[in-house]
Amino acid sequence: MHKLFCFIFTFLPIFIFSQEILNKPYVLEYFNGTELPYYIMPSKKIPVNSKWDYYLNIDSTYFVSSNQLSKYSHNIASDFQIYYQEQIVSGEKQIIFFVCPFRKVSDTLIEVLFTWEIKTIVSPYTEDLITQKRAYTNESVLSKGKWIKLSTTHKGFHCINYENLLSWGLISSSIPSDQLRVFCNGSRMLPEANNDFRYDDLHEISIEVYDGGDGMFGPGDYAIFYVEAPIYWDFDHGNNRYVHSRNLYSEKNFVFVTISNEGVAQRINLANTPIDNEDINVTTFMDYALSEKELYNFNKSGKLWVGDKFDFTLMYNYNFSFPNIIADSNVYIRTIVYGRSEFPSSFRLTYNNYNYNIPISTIHGYLDDYAKKGEANIIYKSSTPDINITLRYQKGSNNSAVGWLDYIEVLAWRELKFYGNQMSFSHPFLPKNKIAKYQISNTPNTISVYDISTPEHPSKISGLHNANVFQFTDSTNKLKEYIAINGNYYTPNYEGIVENQNLHGLSQVDYIIIAPDKFYPMAKKIGDLHKYEEGLSYIIVSPDKIYNEFSSGKQDISAIRDFIKMFYDRAINEDEKPKYVLLFGDASYDYLNRIKNNTNLIPTFQSLASVSPTASYASDDFFALLDDGEGYDCYGALDVAVGRFPVNTENEAWAMVEKIERYYKKQGANTGITICDDAECLVPQLGDWRNRVVLIADDEDGNTYINQAENIANIIETKAPQLNIQKIYLDAYPQISTPAGQRAPEVNSAINDAMNNGMLLFNYIGHGGEEGLAHERIVQISDILSWHNACAMPLVVTATCEFSRFDDPERTSAGEYVILNPKGGAVTMMTTSRIAYSSYNAVLNNALIDTLMDFVNSDRPAFGDLFKIAKNSANNAVPLRNFVLLGDPAARITLPYNKIIIDTINNNSISAIDTLSAFEFVTIKGHIEDFQADVVNNFNGTIYVTMYDKKQTLSTLGTDISSFPTTFESFTNIVYKGSATVKNGEFKIDFFMPIDIQYDFDKGRLTLYAENGMEDASGYTHDFLIGGTAIPIADNEGPEINLFLNSINFRNGDIVDENPTILALISDEHGINLTGQAIGHDLVAWIDYDYKDPYILNPYFRYFLDSYKEGYLIFPLHDLSAGYHSLTLKAWDVFNNSSEATVTFQVIPKHNLTINTVIPYPNPMTTSTTFFIQHNQACCDNKIIIEIYDLLGKKIAKLYDESYNESYANTEIYWDGKSIHGNTVTPGTYVYKAWLENDNGTSALSSGKILILPEK
Known part of the structure; x- marks a missing residue:
């Protein structure tokens, strides 16, 4: 759910x-x-x-x-x-x-x-305790020779014969028998605890070869070997019973076969036979059986899967058979069930005509366990080999209740009497250190018995076979398991040839990229980028190759961790340790492809906790737990930075690569005016967005999230005061009621505008879910898909819950859309994938920001380093394990390289704390220096400056019942925003102080950003006062406004489409008022004189470089209705003189392609003319064909133009008066036809006449 x-x-x-x-x-x-x-x-x-x-x-x-x-x-x-x-x-x-x-x-x-x-x-310590690190081979057995891979799902002995190896291509003729080798590391999962034993590389297992005694493996010969099944049983000494386990990551066990003459081949040897007399006769054994299906995962989270569902079908029968059961012996039944009901319910388990009731607790609310566990442990006596169990779910008074069976284990005592083809047996209750005589009855002459207590190296039992009884003796010094075989073996399945590989032979590297083969080209791009930018060495390895060497071919998350740990353990110093790991591919909560369209490319760790939505989690932290003693249930501190690209397709993978490449590009602002929004970089890579942080806080819960956001703001203001903080607090905006609930559209707009304008950091605190942020849906998937900030992408931190659940193949979460958006969104996310705790979110959020701000004035940290340091400083507690880094962990955040220093304001030293008043002319001078305080005198570029009036005290509204009004402070009122030239590391900025300031005296804020197309710088000062007034300047003239739509070629009355863009050129000798402080003095526009619905355009005005007098305004309009409209723009100068300009236009929707006019000029012409075409097709590719005919209909000339147009008028099309054949056209009257075709293939036609006069 x-x-x-x-x-x-x-x-x-x-x-x-x-x-x-x-x-x-x-x-x-x-x-x-x-x-x-x-x-x-x-x-x-x-x-x-x-x-x-x-x-x-x-x-x-x-x-x-x-x-x-x-x-x-x-x-x-x-x-x-x-x-x-x-x-x-x-x-x-x-x-x-x-x-x-x-x-x-x-x-x-x-x-x-x-x-x-x-x-x-x-x-001080004197004793240096040296921890013995795990030893690793430098050469995998897979590095040479020819290999095949086989699979099985069975426990027991398997057979491969000469003919198999021939058909599989491993051999082409007979070979010496001692060259046949089989490798397998067992069927079990690798231990999560990383200091528990596991084999390094593939392990050769013992086999038995039947070659007729000639030493050659040829026609008719075969070999047998023993392997376990993916479901296996162990004896629980604490509860005196066998319990089952299953490999959660693989439903197959794999073996590798090769031909090699190196070393001594592993062969099955004869078991040692005790020479002492037997103490015990063994004629019985304990057998076990299981009914378990893996069909449902309650929360799409965690390791637990359950089987049969009791809903429409409320009763299931489960049948078990124990041939040769001991009469009147104990049978043990263990059953685990789950039920989901708001009222008491139960399961009734029926066995041997007895009923056993399993009560199920009730659930309470969304955050309770998804289902409640029930358990039965039954012992009864039976004499029949067939154990039939019926399980019925009793819903009680709740018809919507649902039940599930996890598993049924049945244990029973059997006579040690051979049955079937292969029979394993064990007796767990024999006294220690005795000699036991095992007597197996009903055995054929072909019987063989093996000790399989060490599955990789079974030993063959020597015994006596007489009168269908096979007997042998063995010590009881430990619990042993045996298997009896009548000569019938399992045949493994052929999986294919295994190419040579040697991951154990790789050199130490900085960056490990784990990627499926289909993503190799994209992964190489990432590796090459970091090799060039930071000098990082890297490797790219597919998960399948890791599985081959580290988990015997089976998928296993511990194999990936062990592969990374190999580099970590081999390092002789910090420099040699791996720094970053990129998981280049999506994950799934389903390791075994039980769900359709699964996306388990690189698995993630799923918690043991599965039933509770608050305790269950998925985490990539597991791969970073590399110190000995760490790993079990994801416990430990992070030793390497791990990130993930949650991509499934090649297109998504390339898009992620391109995002990282764009993030590293260093391109400054385009000095031209860009109208259309389909350019790759609407905001340049080098821009003052790198000075901006946006803090977003949800409402409700006693103002918790606002308080937490204010803590974040305090950290930033203290450690990195040069950064500008924009606060978007939900409760500070009005809300509206809709049928779908409360909404705050102004918050959506503020967030979307902020994202599209670019920012260094986006930090959200509050409620969230897989489809967006906050109950008011202030960020929805539709918002995310509209973001177009491809070259100004932030680090996105979301202290919320399950916004970025990346392991659900059936849904792409909102957070995944943020990182996967090819047009923008986030460059990296530090985000949650499950339900979270607000207090722990706040601790990690503070740690992240605190860590980032520590680097602001020194270095550009990698995102992965920030994440690793912050998580470790918060103890990487269990509630924090659902925080994941989506993105490139090696990518470095775009903090400016240099500092901007203000030297003087109005020729007064910055230390003098000058006062700036209304009407005053201001001159600011300064320079660029590096972090060693040396002037960067070769810095030539552009500086962007923003001066703010004093900090404003704002208030929330207390809209929700659990919110209450509270105040917060922010710099919101801009006094001046412009740009100037930096030459040889120095700059000067001039402007007039506007009238609309707050006249009380207090500190203002000046922030600066500079770039030269290669590197950048940032700086600030608040060492000046704003307030009061200087001598007034006589000025009664408002600004000059030239108003257009899309282009200065626009003419009053032209046609446009439904989404035109306002373009205004505005100038005034003293500057334009952008403060927004005085009521009615905004830069504002209206459509059709609708004064109740104005467009406030202060943020969209830009001065031209080195000017405080002239600038331009660009603002896109959307979804205008068809028909005639007017547009009015009003502007004020800094001394509060206003002007207005109005244009009219006709909207014809873009899908209705229309040519308004075709004008040849001059007309009449003599030797040449130029055609001007006005239409409603801006911001797209247009094709124009003009054909000219004489009055008899004969085509005289053809003109062609194909180009991208930002405006509603095509590029001028020139005609030199020549015919198709290059001859001068005879004077006279001609007809022209003009075709316009857009990039959708739609076309329109217009025609007219043109008169050609003879030359004088």
Whole structure:
């Protein structure tokens, strides 16, 4: 079940007190059985074997009454409680402290930490404990020779014969028998804990060859080998029963076969036979059977899949057979079921005429477990070999209730009597260190028995066969398993030739790219880009090759992790360790392709928790857990930066590559005026968007998200004050009621405009879901698909829930659309794929921003490094594992390379704190320098400057019941925005201060961005005051306005389509008023004099380079109705003189292609003329054909033009008066016909006459 928006876990009373009491994000944790709020504080990394201690250094505190903390006051201790956890990060130790910021002073008074820090004391250590790293071969067995791959789903002995190998192409003639080799690492999943044993590379298993004794493997010869099935059983000594497990990643087991004369071939040897007399006779064994189907995954998340569904069908029968069952012996039944019901329900399990009731708890709400688990453990006595079980779901009073069977395990005691073709057996209750005599009855003469306790290396049992009884002795020093075979074997399936490969022989690299073969060309583009830009070495490896060497050909996420760990373990220093891993392909919660159109190209980690929507998660963190002891259930700290491209098709893959390439391009602004929005870069790669951060906060939940956004803003303002912060807080905008719920269209517009204009960082905090953000749907998939910021893409951080669920093949989530949008969206996302906790979101969000801002004035960090550092500093807690990096982890964020320094304002040193007043002429001078404070005197380019009036105090509206009005501050009123030339690293900017400022005195803000087409710079100052007024300047003239649609070739009354673009050239000797502070003084436009619905156009005006007098306005109109319209534009100068301009036009929808006029000029002509065509087809490719005929209908000349047009008039088409044959046309009257065809193939025709006069 999916819902559009999930509720982030918040606890309203806690967040109400947090905004009053706590000054930073915190989490709720249980320590010593007590729940309290804790701050999370990471230490710096220290040597892994260091001894350390800590103390709390308190700078300041304050006091609150215990009533304000009523929920927790009884748990608060008399001292500040501190707990810690150690984690290993890249081979070093890091301590994560959990600090409760409260201590009880008295029954009524509580002290709260305000400014403080944890001091860590590291003691020198003398003993260097060397951890034994895993050993790796340098040469995989697959690196040479010829190999084939076989598969099976069966447990037991398998046979391959000479004829098989011949038909499979492994051999062409007889071979020495000792050259036949078989390799297999078992059927089981690799352990998640990365220091548990596993084979390195393919492991040769023991086989038995039947070659007639001549030592040659030829016609009629065969070999047998033993392998396990993907479902396997182990004895649980704690519960004294066998339990089953299954390989979650593969339904097949694979073996590899080759011919080699290197070394000694592994062969099945005879088992050692004890020489002592037997102590025990064994004539029985415990057998097991299973009914389990993997059909449904409750939350499309986690490792659990269940089988039969009890809905329309409420009863199923399950039949098990145990031949030669011991009469009146115990039978063990274990059943796991699930039910989903809001009222009590149950399962009735019927066996041997007995009924067993399995109660099912009720579910409560969307965030409860999807279904409740029920369990039956039954022991009864049976004498019949057929065990028949009936399972019925009893819905109770809820007809909508549904049940599922997970599995039924049945254990029974059987006589040790041979049955079938291959029979495995084991007795788990034999006393230790005895000699047991096994007696197998009903055995044919062809019987063979093997000890398969070590599946890769079985041993053959020597025994006595007499009167259909095979008996042998063995020690009981450990639990052993055997298999008896009557000469019938399984035949494996041929999977194909395996090309030679040697991943173990690869050299150390910085960047590991894991990509399916179909994405290799795209992955190489990414690798080459980073090799050129950052000097990163890289490799590209397909998952299948990793599986071959590291998991015996089976899909296994641990194989991918182990492959990465090989490079990590081999590194002799930090430089040699891998830095980044890119998973170049989508994932799926379904590892085994049970659902249609599955997208499991590179699997992701699915949690053990599956039933709970709040505890289940998918995470790529698993691949970064490389220090020994990490990995089980995704536990550990990140040692390498991992990112993912969630792509499925080659087109999506190329689009992602092109996004990264565009992000790295360094192209400045186009000095021309661009009208149409289909250019690749509407906003240039080098632009002042790199100085802009957009913080978006949801409403509700006691203003939690606004408070969290304000925390983020404080971090940015403190550490990177040169960045401009735009705050889009939902509750600060009006909402409207619609049949679909509350909406805030102004917020959608603000976000879309901000995205299309470009930004460095997009940070959202609040509710979200797979289809968008916030209950008001302030970002929807339709919004995302409309974003066109291809060259100005931000890092997108969403502290929400399941916005970017990337592992559901049946739905593309909104977050995936953000990263996959080929026209823009995000360059990288740090985002959530499951339901989240608001408190943990805030901790990670703060850590991300804090980490990023630490780099602003020093270096350009890679996105993956930011993510890794932030996650580790937040303890990479379980609630944070659903945060995923979608994008290129090696790509570096586009922070400006250099600094802009303001030297003087009006020839006064910036340190003098000058005052700027209305009417005053301002001159700003400065220079560009690098981060070492050296002037960059070869910097020649353009600087963009924005001056803001004083910080404005704004207020939210308290629209929702759980929101309340609160104030926040923001620089919103622009005094001046323009550009100037930078020459030899220096610049000068001139402009007039407008009248419409706030006249009280306080600090303003000046932000600057510069680029030279290769590199850039940013800077700011607030060391000046704005306020008051200077001597007024006499000026009664408003601005000069030249108003057009799409082009200066537009003429009043022309036709256009339904989406024309306003183009206005505006000039004034003192400048244009763009402050927006005075009512009615905006730059504004109206259609058809509709003064109630104005277009406020202040943000769309741009001055020409080095001018504060002249500029232009571009603004697109959309969906105008057909017919005649007027457009009026009003502008004010900085001294509040206004002017208006009006044009009229006719809208004819674009699909109705129309030629308005065709004008040859001059007409009459003598030697030449030019045709002008006016139509309604702007911003598309147009084809024009003009044919000229004499009055008898004979074609005299043909003109042709094909071009892209931004305007509603085609490029001038010149005619030199020549005929088709190059002759001068005779004077007279002629007819012309003009055809216009657009890029859709639609055409229109217009005709007229032209008179040619004789030359004088």
